[in-house]
Amino acid sequence: MTTQTPEITRLTERWDRFRSGRTAALAADHGWLTLTSFHWLPATPSPVEGVPGLWSATSTTASLTAAPEENLALVSSGEPVLGTLTATLTNEDSLMWVRSGTVVVELGMRANRYMIRTRDSASPTLTNFQGVPFFDYNPEVVFDGVFERYPEPRSVDIATANPEVPGVARLVGDVVFEHLGTTYRLSAEEGPLDSLILTFFDETNNVTSSHWRKLELTKPRPDNSVVVDFNRAINYPSAFTDFGTCPAPVPANRLDLPMEAGERDPRRS
Template sequence: MTDTLEGSTNETEQLARWQRFRENRNNALAEEHGWLTLTSLQWLTPEPSPVELVPGLWSTSESVGLETAVLTAHAEDGLVFDEEGDPVDGTFSAHLSNEESLNWVRYGTIVVELAMRGGRYAIRTRDSESPTRTEFSGVPVFDFDPEWVLEATWEPYPEPREVPISTANPLVDGIHRSAGEVVFRRNGHEYRLQAEQGKLGDLTITFHDETNGRTTEDWRKVTTARPRPNGSVTLDFNRSINYPSAFTPYGTCPMPVRDNSLDLAVEAGEKMLDDGE
């Protein structure tokens, strides 16, 4: 009787934590210029050129081996710098390293994000009035299932490995910095998934599973806390989430490494947006 009560209490606490996780997740997606607000992805060229949705002439320039993005506009165009709020009046440049992003300027309800992807500069427009955001009511999810909260083992590599991968944008190649493998058992079988490790020791796993294309998006990711000193880690697939590319065609999100495909139907976490349930 005691074991049953303790088990019930633990599951109640897990459910409450998951519900808070879901609320925070939906709130983050619905931020004023978050992932639900992307309305374009446009690559910059050396020739100063207009772009869609915002004024100005946009281009790239290379000087002394340093490539920059360049914007020319006049105060009457209505562009202002995102942080300072000062009008863009003249010619300005910015430099980013690969994979970096910068919310550079604003135009009404639009923030223009400058990004460096695959060694090329692009801008993405983020409009707070995008219907994807204004009509958002939360991501569909499977019901919480304690059976998908698994104890796993972290097996770090001696040194991280850089593995070439594809991304949601066929023009952009990516790199997965595999720091090791998360090992778990399900239905009597052992599974291994490569993970990237964050600065605080947390692990992020990008994976395919057998629900993809039926009830879930083509791939998802799940993040764990820092592994314990003995190498154990809790892998909670109820916290599997979609990448931004599930919400917008303008994402450059990483695909899983080749070996991160589970012959399991992970019926936990976020579903595809048009699942209809």
Template sequence: MSSPTTATDAQLARWERFRAGRHTALATEHGWLTLTSFQWLESDPAQVELAPGLWSTDGSTAFLSASAADGLTLVQTGEPVDGTVSAVLQDEDSLMWVQYGGDDGQQVVVELAMRADKYAIRTRDNSSPVLTEFHGVPSYDYNPEWVIQGRFEAYEEPRDVPIGTANPLVDGVHRSVGEVVFRVPGVPHEIRLHAEEEKLGALNVTFHDETNGATTDEWRKVFIPKPRPDGSVVIDFNRSINYPSAFTPYGTCPMPVRGNSIDVRVEAGEKLPQD
């Protein structure tokens, strides 16, 4: 970037609160740091790794058969699974379905998920060392020069753009509602990045930059507050964060839209997680 700019105490305090909240959110029970497997369900009832019972799907419905001795209970009701239970999801939906293990019978939660119109399960184990040994995500020091003024150019209608995901067997769709447009020093042209809409009109931008694979993960995302009435936005790249796939091989996180790249090193926000 250009000549250094000094952060104010208020800016640093807000950023530190953001980082603390981020770490708290990551370190939750049965959160992203607890994923220990991702397995597709087959048509014939079969055992799976790390979870008791027999699991299957007929394409539209998922089935689990178990006896009371397996120790599985339904997450939502606590009722033991003794026989066959079923669940139906829409594509991209997930359900924290059953749990087992530990002193309270809740150490591991099995998440049912539908990805690419196929059923899969993911085990979420609170004893995973990724969680128990978590001490925060490394990040660049706060740099006020990476608080960028830009504008949002909304599309008349959202556009569904095919994308890849962190799982090569799962394709994704990015619902672009418009483009965030801005400039950064060292790049002669305007940067244009597809954006998705979040709650309350905020935007989510998934992007590549020149730090990827060196000091940062292969891609990151940044949330942008709701655009002002004139379309202007403030993009704080100090708040760029990793997707769950940076912490676990069992994520199906969306990749950036082709061309959602910044042609410089964005030395702000989260770095690669520590081993």
């Protein structure tokens, strides 16, 4: 049994706030819990199942043609879509483009192809959501680590949650820490505000946790030290929905142990 010291109490209170913020973010009206379909856009104007209008794309431009009675409106302004509308994105970009009732249609480019995803605020995944299941807080999986930056970033081809969408990880360095006498080294991508993103496998995957998870670390200190707190490991959107295109870890980012901390698989709870 872990003794409840003042330091552990402080850490668990911070973790409780983190969990509350995470739940609130996931419960957004058209957030990740509302994805209900994924479609590649065809080359010629065609209907798409479950979405009004005629949709198409070239290698550079996506197009939508809608009649007044189809009641499509721009998300950005609320103006009705009348006639043909076009948009141009770069790879990996997304745009919450048009709305139909409770559904927002997200336009995106993945693997240099245009796709649309529907986000329905009436989705049962959202309306039945009561929080993500998670392991109990464990102070023994909070590690002092060191960030070792590469001389230059490295681009590595990776898989994603969608077999039709290849991905690329832009790695900036390794996070190194020790646990039970073993040294672990996980490659990191750079996140917002110079944070570090660790996408990793462990032995709980597809048992009690989802197919893989990620952990965001705050910006390294001036001496390159970092805190690696696996209690904050979270699911990618693809843990909740079949319509995510989330990046898989690079193969080397594998912990040969069950990391029973952070978020569990929401579809196994």
